[in-house]
Amino acid sequence: MSTSQRRLSIAAASGVGLLFLSACTTGPGTSPAPTSTTASSEQRIEDARPDLPEGRVIGVGTVLDVGGDVQLCMGAIMESSPPQCDGVPVDGWSWDDVEGRESSGETTWGAYAVYATYDGERLTNTDPPIMLALFDPIAPEDPTDGVDGTTPPGELSRIQDDISARLGDEAVTLRTDRGYVWLDVVWDDGTIQDAADAEYGDGVVIVTSTLREID
Numbered sequence: 001m002s003t004s005q006r007r008l009s010i011a012a013a014s015g016v017g018l019l020f021l022s023a024c025t026t027g028p029g030t031s032p033a034p035t036s037t038t039a040s041s042e043q044r045i046e047d048a049r050p051d052l053p054e055g056r057v058i059g060v061g062t063v064l065d066v067g068g069d070v071q072l073c074m075g076a077i078m079e080s081s082p083p084q085c086d087g088v089p090v091d092g093w094s095w096d097d098v099e100g101r102e103s104s105g106e107t108t109w110g111a112y113a114v115y116a117t118y119d120g121e122r123l124t125n126t127d128p129p130i131m132l133a134l135f136d137p138i139a140p141e142d143p144t145d146g147v148d149g150t151t152p153p154g155e156l157s158r159i160q161d162d163i164s165a166r167l168g169d170e171a172v173t174l175r176t177d178r179g180y181v182w183l184d185v186v187w188d189d190g191t192i193q194d195a196a197d198a199e200y201g202d203g204v205v206i207v208t209s210t211l212r213e214i215d
Contacts, residue, residue: 046166048195050188055215056126057118057187060137061087063129065095065108072114072123074210075172075184082107086169088186090116092125100131113137118187118211143206149179151204156181159200172210181205 061074064085073087082104095101101110113135115127151159156176163183164174172184181204185192188209196205 043195043198044166045163045192045195045199046170048192050191052120053118053187053189053211053213055117055213056115057123057211058214059088059114059116059123059211060132060135061111061114061210063090063093063110063112063114065093067106072116074186083109088118089122090114090125091122094125098129100133115214120187143208144178144180144203149203151179151181156204159205163205182208184208184210187211 059072059074061072062077062083062085064071064073064083064087070090070093071085071087072090073085075087076085078084082102095108098110098112100112101108103109111132112129113132114123114125114129116123116125118124149156153176156179159181160174160176163171163181167174167183167185170185172186173182174184175182181200183192183196183205185207186209188207193205193207196207
């Protein structure tokens with residue numbers, strides 16, 4: 001399996017732990033963010049446009065339905081009552097015969113593995129969801145092969161700030177750990193990873209796609 005393919009693996013097991021976190025990213029640093037001087041405009045991370053998946057994808061997270069507007073949240077969830085989050089809109093969702101949901105007022109939510117197609121902006125549900133309590137995810141491969149990164153912490157913090165400022169909410173989660181900046185996005189086929197490598201160098205930013213193609 002190629003490096004880009006390995007980086008497409010969704011961290012499904014860790015996704016379960018994200019469901020009810022009030023925050024999951026490290027705060028921005030105080031040092032000035034770096035600017036790229038070597039990457040061409042089409043290689044810049046905010047301009048990277050992955051090819052869309054041709055078949056179904058699976059996403060793991062919280063399905064939040066507020067008055068009929070349904071979204072799948074694969075990042076942080078605010079621990080309010082009812083919970084709040086920003087996610088990917090979901091079309092074709094029905095709560096009929098779906099167990100594990102909770103409701104408060106006009107809001108209904110639950111934690112599921114969702115099967116869908118993805119058009120770059122919205123998901124369209126294709127199959128009955130699976131409650132996360134019953135979901136047996138495939139353990140993701142470690143794209144670093146267990147080797148810690150060598151980028152200094154101060155530089156990682158500056159890169160994290162730079163990515164946060166440029167991607168905004170396109171970054172599902174963004175954190176530093178084990179000598180890397182870890183960037184989770186909704187979907188990547190390796191294109192965003194290649195752009196990150198072109199801007200910051202190989203082995204500095206690890207990009208993970210939260211949606212995983214299954215067809």
